[in-house]
Amino acid sequence: MIRVEQVKKSFGAVQAVRDVSFELAPGQVTGLLGPNGAGKSTTIRMIVGFFMPDEGRVLIDGIDTLANASAARSRIGYLPESAPLYPEMKVAEYLDFRGRLFCMPRTSRVAAIEKVIDRCRLGEMRRRRLAHLSKGYRQRVGLAAALLHDPPVLVLDEPTNGLDPGQIRETRELIRELSADKTTLVSSHILPEVEALCGRVIVIAGGKVRADGAIEELGRSAGERAVYVVQARLSRTNDEERFLKIMHNLPFVGEVSRAPEGRREGEWVEWCIWPKPGAPDLREAIATGATNAGFLLRELRSQSPSLERLFHSLVEQSTPAGGGAAA
């Protein structure tokens, strides 16, 4: 239903999207998960035809967004990251305006507006001005506008960002209902959001896809991949750098990062060391490497990471030495 083929997009020197490909089968809800600046919104804007990719292409229901932009766009309902609402307009008035933008004839427009007002539970708000709505209700208006022309594809960019916990719960519930008969892509920077809404997750960081699969599968692969947790004593100023370098130089070591909780007790710092695929047990090599370089260790264990940890490690892989998406 959505097919993204090796798209790339730069803004000047910033490579926002470096290489993204995926395909969404009809009826699925897929999460596009990644930290701020990962390239989620840029990817989404290429899907909805707002940006042209520098390279690659996007097909919606087999239609190339470049070759036939309006036909592709008519199949997509899009909720942008910050929906451009017109504060002076009333809810029903705004939906009517949006329907006219889509050139919906009057009779079907009126019926469609009633339907989305009902589905998004906006009945009591229909005569309220947008400026006077809570953020949660404004988001519902955005969803209603996205659904108005009854598109088979729904693309939602961080739909719960900035909402309070009650509004988040309501918005998720609504998205679950609305996506029942659609192909849906939801972006988010928080794993629990994707876990709550999506059957499948595409992890994106630094403008590239880092993982793609069913949530349970990813959880399983996280479970199979051991991580070494080490507490080392760092007493001099450049010890952190030195420790990182020594660990990186060991055979079969992939990434090395501070433990996600950033655990630190005085000079004792906790690290996560991720082995490369097919690595043997690395505990002895880590202990020897550290002590030969003069580091004291007080803990060294291997553990299976949670999905949360896997996500962090995937993201950290893409941001070496403080480099952002532009690196």
Ligand code: ADP
């Ligand atoms: P996300 O939605 O995952 O937070 P974005 O796709 O918005 O990420 O941004 C990815 C990178 O591209 C960031 O470094 C951001 O600053 C940059 N970027 C995004 N849009 C623009 C733009 N219109 N002009 C210049 N840089 C941009």
Ligand code: MG
């Ligand atoms: Mg964004």
